[in-house]
Amino acid sequence: MFESNQKTLNKTINFLGTGLHSGKKVSINLEPAEADTGIIFKRTDIKNNNEIKANYTNVSSAKLCTKIENDHGVSVSTIEHLMAALYICGVDNLVVKIDGGEVPIMDGSSIEFVEKINETGLKILDKNRKFIKINKKVELKLDGKSISIEPAVDSLKVAFTLSYENNPLIKSQTNCVDFKNKNLENIYSARTFCLYEDIEKVKSLGLAKGGNLDNAVVIKGDKVLNKKGLRSKNEFVNHKILDLAGDFMLAGMRVIGSVSCKHGGHLLTNDFLRKILSDRANFIIVESLKDISNLKKITSDQKRIAVNA
Numbered sequence: 009m010f011e012s013n014q015k016t017l018n019k020t021i022n023f024l025g026t027g028l029h030s031g032k033k034v035s036i037n038l039e040p041a042e043a044d045t046g047i048i049f050k051r052t053d054i055k056n057n058n059e060i061k062a063n064y065t066n067v068s069s070a071k072l073c074t075k076i077e078n079d080h081g082v083s084v085s086t087i088e089h090l091m092a093a094l095y096i097c098g099v100d101n102l103v104v105k106i107d108g109g110e111v112p113i114m115d116g117s118s119i120e121f122v123e124k125i126n127e128t129g130l131k132i133l134d135k136n137r138k139f140i141k142i143n144k145k146v147e148l149k150l151d152g153k154s155i156s157i158e159p160a161v162d163s164l165k166v167a168f169t170l171s172y173e174n175n176p177l178i179k180s181q182t183n184c185v186d187f188k189n190k191n192l193e194n195i196y197s198a199r200t201f202c203l204y205e206d207i208e209k210v211k212s213l214g215l216a217k218g219g220n221l222d223n224a225v226v227i228k229g230d231k232v233l234n235k236k237g238l239r240s241k242n243e244f245v246n247h248k249i250l251d252l253a254g255d256f257m258l259a260g261m262r263v264i265g266s267v268s269c270k271h272g273g274h275l276l277t278n279d280f281l282r283k284i285l286s287d288r289a290n291f292i293i294v295e296s297l298k299d300i301s302n303l304k305k306i307t308s309d310q311k312r313i314a315v316n317a
């Protein structure tokens with residue numbers, strides 16, 4: 009996913025499913041798009057102003073899921089697991105046609121998206137990717153949660169710590185992932201999860217109407233209620249890393265940096281992207297990672313030009 013050229017899908021693929029929060033049936037088509045399109049959602053159930061760019065500036069809500077909205081109030085929610093699949097598979101350009109307001113939850117992870125995208129294959133486009141390369145440490149702390157990013161050589165690394173001290177099964181989990189690795193199955197197969205005692209609370213907020221044991225891990229005390237148990241011993245923290253990758257995809261370019269996050273979620277990640285990208289001193293834009301080895305030279309040349317100007 010850090011190769012030089014932009015990519016799209018070889019051909020259109022379709023998914024049918026149910027929205028986790030709305031409980032509504034929905035169909036999505038992932039359609040190939042030309043270079044520099046980015047990821048665009050298009051609501052086919054709405055006639056006008058129905059396009060929403062998948063960008064961090066369009067995030068209108070990040071409560072339990074990530075929702076994007078355009079200037080006309082048209083929105084799509086729960087985009088994060090699809091965005092994470094696009095991140096992991098290396099897709100840059102796509103039109104996502106959707107006939108409702110929420111991306112289907114599938115099995116609660118990104119595995120169905122990833123497998124079908126890999127099976128369909130990608131088309132390499134004749135244009136370079138651009139990367140956001142972090143220049144210096146940036147940090148954000150909020151209500152006992154924290155996230156930071158530091159420079160990295162050529163990939164996105166994520167160290168995540170999750171803590172549910174009152175739950176005897178989850179307790180505290182930490183995992184560290186380099187997204188340059190080829191085998192990320194433990195990440196993209198990790199499902200969304202919730203505590204049994206929180207279900208009524210979430211449902212009373214009008215959320216999780218489509219939630220069930222086929223699309224979420226439910227934990228009661230020290231037991232997993234799903235018949236087949238967990239997919240990996242770190243499934244909870246692995247899912248948080250998956251969410252973070254999906255939310256980072258909304259930067260519009262792949263970020264090169266080393267992230268460390270404690271107890272974060274969609275809201276913290278979105279606030280953090282806004283903080284990083286609001287200050288040009290935090291990053292540089294690189295065209296193709298082949299250029300990175302030349303970066304020192306380029307930046308020192310730029311400095312020289314600045315001094316001469």
Ligand SMILES: [Zn+2]
Pocket residue numbers: 088089200247251
């Ligand atoms: Zn999630």
